[in-house]
Amino acid sequence: MPMETLKRWFQKKSEESLPTPGQPVNLRRIMPYGDQMNDGAMQLSFTLPVDHSPEAKEAARLYVEKLGFHEIHVANAEAIGAGFTYFVVFARAKHAIDFTKVKVAKADFQKLDFDQVMKLADEKLKRRLVVIGATTGTDAHTVGLDAIMNMKGYAGDPGLERYPCFKVVNLRSQVDNKELVEAALELKADVILISKLVTQRGQHLQDLKDLLPLLKENKKLNQPLLKIVGGPRMTHAIAVKLGYDAGFGPGTLPSEVASFIVHEYSKKAK
Ligand code: B12
Structure with a gap:
């Protein structure tokens, strides 16, 4: 086969093997x-x-x-x-x-930006919500929780501390479940954020399961009390199955959490 014909053949073959742009x-x-x-x-x-x-x-x-x-x-x-x-x-x-048959459990709320969250909060909330957060058990990872809670935020998205509609207390890492409940009581928390990164031997799930009865048996805690978990291995489906209000995974932005809190709290507080 002459060289040119061979080149054209290879060109044609390699074009055939690529997905055509726009091909359904x-x-x-x-x-x-x-x-x-x-x-x-x-x-x-x-x-x-x-x-x-x-x-x-x-x-x-x-x-x-x-x-x-x-x-x-x-x-x-x-x-x-x-x-x-x-x-x-x-x-x-x-x-x-x-x-077309794939279904994923997702928290039902509209993702809003900072200004939209504040507008909704002005309309729906009667007071500032107290949001506390911790990484529990032996888990010492703080970066994910800080990304959501701290003023600086994450990926250019301001953290919950920046929102005037929230009073934010970051209890940081290795907080025992009992200490978390005591802090929720003392600070009159409306929202508890829990971050879990260490998932070895399912420890994150055990810690999360153990917390729920402690919260349930304490009748002095604010109601409604939103319980939100997050971490790189967390999904909304896992969180809801455990008995939490929502679960957020990798790449979560603080504004998504803020949107969920205002939306869900105002729905539950009705
Ligand atoms: C930094 C880091 C550390 C630092 C932590 C410093 C600190 N102050 O946090 C140090 C060096 C101390 C550390 C220690 C250990 N680490 Co480490 N660490 C990491 C690493 C590299 C990055 C984590 C991180 O900061 N990510 C950046 C943040 C922004 O992302 P994120 O956490 O996912 O958070 C986002 C979302 O998940 C979500 N989110 C997270 N939390 C929450 C909470 C709420 C409420 C919401 C809404 C959202 C949310 O929002 C965030 C922003 O989008 C990860 C590997 C990895 N790439 O994830 C390992 C990793 C988590 N570590 C691991 C391990 C094993 C350890 C050690 C046990 C190591 C050892 N043998 O000593 C110790 C544990 C110590 C302990 N007692 O916990 C493993 C965990 C394995 C597992 N699945 O269980 C990982 C996955 C590494 C690995 N592949 O092995 N670690």
Whole structure:
């Protein structure tokens, strides 16, 4: 084949393999995408509790095969200490899902900006709400909670301390559940914010479960009392299932939390 024809052939083939811009995606059958639409290409990473060796690499490949993947390529295998190897594997998945049937539990409120929240608060709230927050149990991570509560806020979005409609008290980290309830009582809290980052062995869920009866049995606490949780592994569905009013995950902005508080509190206080 002459060189020019060969070049044109490669050009045509590579264009065919790219998704055409604007080409409609079949939302009833979506699957991971790498080079070509619906090729199922995925990157997986995991650790196996064995020393780095050719057998370890093969074990990683066999494991991914057992998960139902095909065209498996162990791209990287690295010893990460005695008895452990970390892998990066490229493989193709077979399964597709119907995106039109995917449902996610979301807190029902309109996301407002600072001025809109303040306008709604002027209309709906009779007084400033007391918002307290803590990271509970042994969890020492404070950055996420600070991002929501502190004046400076997060990603250019001012924190709750900036809102005149809230009186904000950040109790910071490693606050015991009992201390949190005592603080809620003393400060006459209307809203409790709890941040959980350490999720090992489900400790975050246990701490959150343990707090609820303590709040319930204390009849002197303000009512309504909004209980809101957040953290990188938190979802609204998990929070609601546990018995909380809302759950916020990664990337949450303070204005979203402020919008939820004003909306939900005014609904419950009716
Ligand atoms: C910084 C950091 C630390 C710092 C914390 C400093 C501080 N003052 O906070 C230090 C070095 C002290 C630390 C210690 C430890 N850490 Co650490 N840490 C991190 C790290 C790298 C970043 C966390 C962070 O600041 N994120 C930035 C903020 C802005 O994001 P965010 O927390 O997700 O918050 C946002 C949302 O989630 C949400 N949000 C969060 N909380 C709340 C609360 C409410 C009410 C709402 C509405 C929203 C909300 O809004 C925020 C803004 O959008 C994470 C890894 C990671 N990338 O997440 C590990 C990580 C959380 N740490 C981890 C671990 C294991 C530890 C240690 C146990 C390590 C050790 N063996 O000593 C200790 C734990 C100490 C303890 N007793 O808790 C693990 C947790 C694993 C797990 N799933 O359980 C992680 C995930 C790292 C990892 N991959 O292993 N850590």
